[in-house]
Amino acid sequence: MDDFFKVIITVLVSILVVLLIVDILVPTYGFFAKVDSGNVGIVTHFGKIEDKVLDAGFHLTGFFEKVHPINIRTQIYRTELVAFSSDIQQVVLLVAVNYNITPDIANTLYRTVGGNYLETLMLPRLNENVKVAISSYTAESLIANREVLSGEVLELMQFDLAEYGITVSAVSVENIDFTDAFEAAVEAKQVATQDKQKAQTLQEQQTMEARQAAEREKIQAAAEAEKLKISADAEAYSITTKAEAEATANKLIADSITPDLIDYTQAQSWDGKLPETFVGSDNAMPVIQTESGGKQEE
Numbered sequence: 001m002d003d004f005f006k007v008i009i010t011v012l013v014s015i016l017v018v019l020l021i022v023d024i025l026v027p028t029y030g031f032f033a034k035v036d037s038g039n040v041g042i043v044t045h046f047g048k049i050e051d052k053v054l055d056a057g058f059h060l061t062g063f064f065e066k067v068h069p070i071n072i073r074t075q076i077y078r079t080e081l082v083a084f085s086s087d088i089q090q091v092v093l094l095v096a097v098n099y100n101i102t103p104d105i106a107n108t109l110y111r112t113v114g115g116n117y118l119e120t121l122m123l124p125r126l127n128e129n130v131k132v133a134i135s136s137y138t139a140e141s142l143i144a145n146r147e148v149l150s151g152e153v154l155e156l157m158q159f160d161l162a163e164y165g166i167t168v169s170a171v172s173v174e175n176i177d178f179t180d181a182f183e184a185a186v187e188a189k190q191v192a193t194q195d196k197q198k199a200q201t202l203q204e205q206q207t208m209e210a211r212q213a214a215e216r217e218k219i220q221a222a223a224e225a226e227k228l229k230i231s232a233d234a235e236a237y238s239i240t241t242k243a244e245a246e247a248t249a250n251k252l253i254a255d256s257i258t259p260d261l262i263d264y265t266q267a268q269s270w271d272g273k274l275p276e277t278f279v280g281s282d283n284a285m286p287v288i289q290t291e292s293g294g295k296q297e298e
Helices: 002-025 103-112 117-134 139-144 146-164 180-256 259-269
Strands: 032-035 039-045 048-054 057-060 065-071 075-084 090-101 166-178 287-289 295-297
Touching: 032 039, 032 065, 039 103, 048 103, 065 103, 075 117, 090 103, 090 117, 090 146, 103 146, 117 146, 117 166, 139 146, 139 166, 146 166
Parallel strands: none
Antiparallel strands: 032 057, 039 048, 039 065, 075 090, 090 166, 287 295
16 A cells, blocks of 8 residues: 555656656746736637736746737837828838737737737738828928827827727827939929028018118108208298388388478588579579478578
8 A cells, every 4th residue: 555655656746747847848838937027928728818818927827828928018119101192292201109018908919910910910000090191291291290190190090909909109200201303392492482582581671771761861851841941931030020120110210200300401411502503583592492392592
């Protein structure tokens, strides 16, 4: 009986040793599994995906169960895509997608898409959504609307990938390139626009200078006219004042002249000589007629 138990114990120990050797040599099919931090483990048994999802840490697994690690950290998927704008211009875009796998339903992603979900799911959806979004923009408007374009692609990607357990947190259009011919045409247009703006600026400057010159001439003419008006007013005032003064003086003189004064003035200016000829008889005395009408006998 003791020998029987010894045999049983020997067999069990042998099996355990074999299993430990298998676990060491082929750890994916052993009894123990380790899931690293930032990952979850998808368990398959003979290729069949189990419903359970293993968190980070050590786990005891069934024999012939294999654990597939899935990274659940936020990751960046970056790729270059080719699309066409609304004006049929070829555009090459460098697009980056920030995403992470939802831990609780990581097995759903693994079951429906597989481990190569980036190439089989992410890339096709991203390529399609970028083409849809970019078709609403002309080539020239893309650069100015890069952030808006990124937001539109983000919404499309979130809607498409949510059912697979992929959460898209951000989409960024990092670079936009055009064909050489288009870039040359844009550059030529920019040069023409700059030349036009330069000409408009020069014309506006000349117009402004002409207006300023006209305004200065207007102000100067107004000043000259005001100056002439003041001078004319001064001269007219001077003439009026002088005339009024002369009129006042004449009136005073006129008021001061009397017939006696006139006679006296004429008498004072007579030199005492009689005129050589006079009207009358030989014995008659000459008569001096004054301006006042008086008579003086000699």
